[in-house]
Amino acid sequence: MTAAKVRVPAQPGWFTLDPEAPALLGSRCDTCGTVAFPKENAFCRNPDCPGTTFEEVELSRQGRIWSFTDARYKPPDPYVATDPYEPFCIAAVELAAEQMVVLGQVVPGISAGELAIGTEMELVLDTLYEDDDHQYLVWKWAPVAASARTQAAGA
């Protein structure tokens, strides 16, 4: 059963494992304030900034869809697909405070027809794939309304 498996991030250091309010981990340049995801740790992307030190920051957990699509065919390796393959959606979500757009899969059970540009989305953790002992977690976007429903159902 999945409950007995150890929950580990599919990519360590990219997001918190807070079960209630997970967040992506980005960097903020100490010199100019530019935010980056994934984290920068050596140099700032801003060509006008000589910054080399960064603070780890949690990115906004909510944003609005900039665009979206789905994956009707199984992506190639190194994607670890479900068997049988279940299509999923991918959303590019705009974070207002950071002024950036971040990609993520959309939680299972949502079809492209249920999404729209501007839809409010929230970051959640979900299983990317499993092996015998581990559940590998990744961030996904959930429509705020659906996410509230899931929590109300105690899932």
Place this chain on the structure above:
Amino acid sequence: MPERVAVLGAGMHPWGKWGRNFVEYGVAAARAALEDAGLSWHDVQFVSGAETIRNGYPGFVAGATFAQALGWTGARVASAYAACASGATALAAARAQILAGLCDVALVVGADTTPKGFFAPVGGERRDDPDWLRFHLLGATNPTYFALYARRRMELFGATEADFAAVKVKNARHGAVNPYARYRDLVSAEQVLSSPMVADPLRLLEICATSDGGAALVLTSMEFAHRQGLQNPVTVAAVSTVTPRFPQTVIEMPNFATDSAVAVSGETGPTFRQSITQAAYAEAGIGPEDVDVAEVYDLSTALELDWYEDIGLCKEGEAEKLLRDGNTAVGGRIPVNPSGGLSSFGEAIPAQAIAQVCELTWQLRGQATGRQVEGARIGVSANQGLFGHGSSVLLAR
């Protein structure tokens, strides 16, 4: 304004899924280009190879690989990698050698053999490579990104699935008469719209395939061309290999996020795609209103519409009208992708930007049988490679 160089020869190996070594296609294309130029391999002083990363070491050292396959002559050599823009980068290197006076005759070659299905990242577990990670963590294929742009276009400008299908119908009509195209059948809008959805809203017939193919060009100094008796050759007026400007606010393959714009005040400039041909126009002192024919990188039907605007053929939001009015078909005001585009070729990555220039060369010479843009004198290509590689070549006669 830089001096011009002459395009003396253009040659291609037909695109397909031939399954042979990429070197064969490159050599066939090179020999065709040399024959077209009326020159021998021994005349070539500099070989500029566009790399393929899917074919092992010989692909990484493409310039030397093709030189060896043609028979070592001592010619100088370079290899360039810029993903889909590799061909333009190889061309830029050859042009610079000629303009610097270091050689008179250069051969530019790109060829590829592709696997079946989606492009996948290079193997191994590489957790510091965003291209590997986007497949692993998101299952984000190339069509994922194409579809994000397509959906955005529908939302912002009212593009419809019928518009996207019309792009395919047009390009299939062009490609049907191109002997180098892989797909030579006419396609109806009904066929497009009944093909399987791959990445909503894009369907199978709207996304470019992956192909085998090869393309080559012989570039020379103007003096050399004149000595060969060519008074009015097709010339390279400008080459753009620009990178993006910070902050890049459009999500780009293979990234997980855009740049953040928080630290930048005021107006952001043109988008990356807009800046690609702007740099070429500025270099040549030629404007989009002067262009007679364009070859753009139609990775998807919807992306071709984005290019109409990005290369300045119309204002933002007006691409659908340009298409619907028939202006971008051969016979229209500004034909786009008379070759049939990626839609009819599929992508042979290092060859593609070179193939665009081959088509424009034939168009400017009046040799594009069955798909000729009448009286074409100025042609522009536009292309974009993964990881921030712009590519545009402006040809004039």
